[in-house]
Amino acid sequence: PKQEEAIEKPTEDSLAAKYHHQPLVTDLFTADPSAHVFEGKIYIYPSHDIQTDVAQDDMGSHFDMKDYHVFSMEKSGGPVTDHGVALALEDIPWASRQLWAPDAAEKDGKYYLYFPAKDKEGIFKIGVASSDKPSGPFRAEPQPISGTFSMDPAVFQEGSDYFLIWGGIWGGQLQWYEDQKLVPGRDGQLTGLPEAEEPALIPYISKLGGDMKSLSEKPKEIQILDESGNPIKAGDNKRRFFEAAWMHKLGDTYYLSYSTGDTHFIAYATGDNPYGPFTYRGNVLNPVEGWTNHHSIVEFEGKWYLFYHDTQLSGDTPLRNIKMAELTHNPDGTIQTVDAMRK
Numbered sequence: 001p002k003q004e005e006a007i008e009k010p011t012e013d014s015l016a017a018k019y020h021h022q023p024l025v026t027d028l029f030t031a032d033p034s035a036h037v038f039e040g041k042i043y044i045y046p047s048h049d050i051q052t053d054v055a056q057d058d059m060g061s062h063f064d065m066k067d068y069h070v071f072s073m074e075k076s077g078g079p080v081t082d083h084g085v086a087l088a089l090e091d092i093p094w095a096s097r098q099l100w101a102p103d104a105a106e107k108d109g110k111y112y113l114y115f116p117a118k119d120k121e122g123i124f125k126i127g128v129a130s131s132d133k134p135s136g137p138f139r140a141e142p143q144p145i146s147g148t149f150s151m152d153p154a155v156f157q158e159g160s161d162y163f164l165i166w167g168g169i170w171g172g173q174l175q176w177y178e179d180q181k182l183v184p185g186r187d188g189q190l191t192g193l194p195e196a197e198e199p200a201l202i203p204y205i206s207k208l209g210g211d212m213k214s215l216s217e218k219p220k221e222i223q224i225l226d227e228s229g230n231p232i233k234a235g236d237n238k239r240r241f242f243e244a245a246w247m248h249k250l251g252d253t254y255y256l257s258y259s260t261g262d263t264h265f266i267a268y269a270t271g272d273n274p275y276g277p278f279t280y281r282g283n284v285l286n287p288v289e290g291w292t293n294h295h296s297i298v299e300f301e302g303k304w305y306l307f308y309h310d311t312q313l314s315g316d317t318p319l320r321n322i323k324m325a326e327l328t329h330n331p332d333g334t335i336q337t338v339d340a341m342r343k
């Protein structure tokens with residue numbers, strides 16, 4: 001009987017060997033995995049990539065997704081359960097297209113899905129939908145969250161405080177804003193990007209209201225500084241913020257990680273509170289196959305995991321597949337860079 005049990009129940013090591021750095025989902029294309037531990041399991045909230053006829057451009061028009069699926073795993077690495085469609089574009093009253101990278105949070109037994117979509121005018125906003133279960137289905141609010149703009153929301157929870165962090169340049173439209181207001185006439189795709197010697201555009205943060213559906217304060221910019229304490233410049237493409245902000249905390253250190261976009265790294269910076277400033281420290285993840293790089297970092301049963309995507313299954317940038325790998329924090333607070341290409 002002992003042997004049978006061993007056959008039926010794979011060990012942690014065999015699961016790790018099978019799934020780590022392998023696509024977690026193979027019958028759908030999935031990307032931008034935001035992972036959380038809810039009800040003792042890992043839940044993953046990714047984008048659901050689909051084949052479209054939309055031509056590729058600098059604004060990511062080819063990422064034309066229409067719904068979200070939620071996935072869960074009882075063990076690190078798998079097996080993976082697909083809980084089906086959790087939210088569809090046609091059920092979001094204010095949205096017109098492009099369901100990009102989502103995230104989720106739990107409060108008092110309710111679950112909240114935060115997602116970016118273009119409104120009827122083609123402007124990215126961040127919406128919220130709620131459910132009694134982590135797997136959904138989620139019911140969307142009739143309007144986007146007031147005061148939000150751009151895309152790639154991530155929620156960082158600390159005790160009873162929940163922070164919404166977001167933003168992205170190029171297709172994420174952050175370059176169209178000044179003082180959080182859309183600048184009229186800035187509809188040239190990349191119009192508004194700072195010059196190379198100017199400070200780069202940076203992500204935003206705001207504490208969520210008690211209802212989890214509103215911002216409780218005016219959003220603030222999260223400063224990302226170099227080793228001399230100066231803001232990272234727009235021309236510093238290997239270190240500057242592009243999109244895909246994520247926050248986690250280990251000990252007293254807050255980690256802000258993000259994609260550098262056109263240089264394809266997941267970089268990270270550390271700080272001593274969620275609002276920053278953060279100081280650039282290095283890379284969490286080297287470039288992966290495909291143009292985009294987008295990740296999340298979560299602790300599960302005493303180990304840290306990196307969730308990310310590449311294009312192993314399709315070889316095509318808009319058709320991605322999510323993966324996971326173990327992540328190691330060094331005693332000095334740095335993170336060991338993951339090199340997905342070598343696995």
Ligand code: FUB
Nearest residue numbers: 047063100101244292294
């Ligand atoms: O999946 C669409 C977009 O691609 C995401 O929102 C970005 O972070 C990039 O991964």
